[in-house]
Amino acid sequence: xxxxxxxxxxxxxxxxxxxxxxxxxxxxxxxxxxxxxxxxxxxxxxxxxxxxxxxxxxxxxxxxxxxxxxxxxxxxxxxxxxxxxxxxxxxxxxxxxxxxxxxxxxxxxxxxxxxxxxxxxxxxxxxxxxxxxxxxxxxxxxxxxxxxxxxxxxxxxxxxxxxxxxxxxxxxxxxxxxxxxxxxxxxxxxxxxxxxxxxxxxxxxxxxxxxxxxxxxxxxxxxxxxxxxxxxxxxxxxxxxxxxxxxxxxxxxxxxxxxxxxxxxxxxxxxxxxxxxxxxxxxxxxxxxxxxxxxxxxxxxxxxxxxxxxxxxxxxxxxxxxxxxxxxxxxxxxxxxxxxxxxxxxxxxxxxxxxx
Numbered sequence: 279x280x281x282x283x284x285x286x287x288x289x290x291x292x293x294x295x296x297x298x299x300x301x302x303x304x305x306x307x308x309x310x311x312x313x314x315x316x317x318x319x320x321x322x323x324x325x326x327x328x329x330x331x332x333x334x335x336x337x338x339x340x341x342x343x344x345x346x347x348x349x350x351x352x353x354x355x356x357x358x359x360x361x362x363x364x365x366x367x368x369x370x371x372x373x374x375x376x377x378x379x380x381x382x383x384x385x386x387x388x389x390x391x392x393x394x395x396x397x398x399x400x401x402x403x404x405x406x407x408x409x410x411x412x413x414x415x416x417x418x419x420x421x422x423x424x425x426x427x428x429x430x431x432x433x434x435x436x437x438x439x440x441x442x443x444x445x446x447x448x449x450x451x452x453x454x455x456x457x458x459x460x461x462x463x464x465x466x467x468x469x470x471x472x473x474x475x476x477x478x479x480x481x482x483x484x485x486x487x488x489x490x491x492x493x494x495x496x497x498x499x500x501x502x503x504x505x506x507x508x509x510x511x512x513x514x515x516x517x518x519x520x521x522x523x524x525x526x527x528x529x530x531x532x533x534x535x536x537x538x539x540x541x542x543x544x545x546x547x548x549x550x551x552x553x554x555x556x557x558x559x560x561x562x563x564x565x566x567x568x569x570x571x572x573x574x575x576x577x578x579x580x581x582x583x584x585x586x587x588x589x590x591x592x593x594x595x596x597x598x599x600x601x602x603x604x605x606x607x608x609x610x611x612x613x614x615x616x617x618x619x620x621x622x623x624x625x626x627x628x629x630x631x632x633x634x
Contacts (some may be wrong), residue, residue, distance in 0.1 A: 281305055281344040282374055282402045286409060288315045289324065289346050293487070295463055298347055298413040304368075306331065306341040325349055325359040327591045329366050336467040339367035346406050348399070350515045353385040360389040370396040374406035379417040389480060412462075415578065416557040421548050423558040425579045426568055430597045435589035436565060441474070443595075447585045450621035455562075457483045458581060462558040464512075464551070465615040466491040469499055478505045479562075488554065493568060496521040496541045498534075507532060510552075514542045544574050569600020572610060576632050580612060584624045 281303050282458070289301030294316045302324035304312040314327025325345060336456065349359040349371065363371065371390055377383050377400065396540060409413060412423040429447045430436050435444035459465055460481045471477065472493055478492045491511045493500060498520045500506075500513065509531030515524075516538040524534055537546040551559070560596050561571055571577050582597075603609055615628030 279401065281310070282346070282372065284310070284536070285313075285324075285344045286389075286402060286405055288313055289409060289579070292316050292318065294319055294413070296416065296555045298410045300347045301344065301622075302328040303344040304328050304341050305344065306337060308565075311337055311341065320356075320519040323350065323356055323359050326356070329362055333345050334497045335366070340369045341367075342370040342372065343368050345373045346373065346400075346402075347375055347410065348373050348384075349386040349390065350377065350382065351389045352382055357385075358389075360386050363390065364393045364395065368395060370371065370398070372398045372401055372403045374400070375410070375419075377412075377537050378414040378450055386511040411579075412558040416552070419550045420554050422551055424548075424561060424571060424572060425458070425462060425558065426457065426561045426564075426577045427581045427583075428568060429455075429583040429585070431585055431589040432589045433588050433590060434597050435591070435594045436597050438589055439591040440591040441595070445457055446587065446589075447583045447623050448621040451583045451585075451623045451625065452496045453482075454625065455583075458560055459489055462485040462489055462560045463486050463556045464492050464559045464560050465493040465561060466494070466561045466567070469493060470566075471501055471564055472504050472506060476505050488536060489560070492551075492559065493564070494542050496538075498527065500527070502526055502530070513574055516541050544570060544576060548576065565596055565599035569598050569602065571600075572598060573600045573602075575600040575610075575630075577610075579629050580627065582626045583620075584626065585622075 285301035285303045289299040292315050293301055297316060297319045299404060300316050300323060303310055310330045312376050314324045314331055316324045329338060333497045349363060351358045351360045353493040353580050374599060377386065391568050419572045429451065430447055460483055465630050480488045488510060493506065493513050496511050496516045497518055507530055512533045512535060514537055517536060518540050524545055527534060535547065535550050537543050561568060609628055612628035615626060617624055617626045
């Protein structure tokens, strides 16, 4: 158990999207003799890293390998890990979870067993699935994993009746949001957020890559001098877009995706984003954008920040807008939730469905 937990901690060091987080530990006579993790897509897999990091390649013979994911058995950008494991002489493989891809699931295990390697699976499986929740959904559906983030007062308001919203939550919460942004491929907001706040939508953390920025903009109202306008921006628009504005935005390197006749169709957008390897999106838009994702049942996870404040006011902005539900039995149930304190605030994380 301790070796697998070490492998899971090691896996978190990578930034492998659209690939999974994977860590591998080689153990002999109860001692760790080598380790590796998948650093980035296109680079060596964790198993290969661990084998190459051995002081003496012969030490692999008769050893055990703890891996957070079933070893791959197919050629992609890199050769199959099963081949390297077999050739190295590893005696036993313990992996946490099966590969979720329906096309390859179980084939790595079968190949290893065929060559006489003892295989055990399921150790720390729940932790491994949580670590790779994005990869699991994307492998099965080819759709991005959607995380909805909102910051509000205890009475569910994201702004006062005059529209003032800076700052509802404390500094620690705002720093935590930047950590969240660094975890996901893209961050999404609506055009009203751009027009009102003119945000950068970047990660304010040293050596962390900024996510791709996505703006929902049905007619391309976005100002050309908005802070988000650069080659890292994708604008989702409708067929009702401003042609001249599209030409000017394209000249600035902005990618335009048309997905809807008069307004953006979110389901069509997510399919198109999945095709360009965007595996996860942090939705930070206003109440109407957030509500629309709930209305379409597209949310996988929520991260809700609550500040110990009461704003009040019937005209104050609420956290979740959209159409909403007609009756209580139709309410979206959040599961596997947990709450923690962050400075003066509270952060609640939960899922809209089980990840089995």
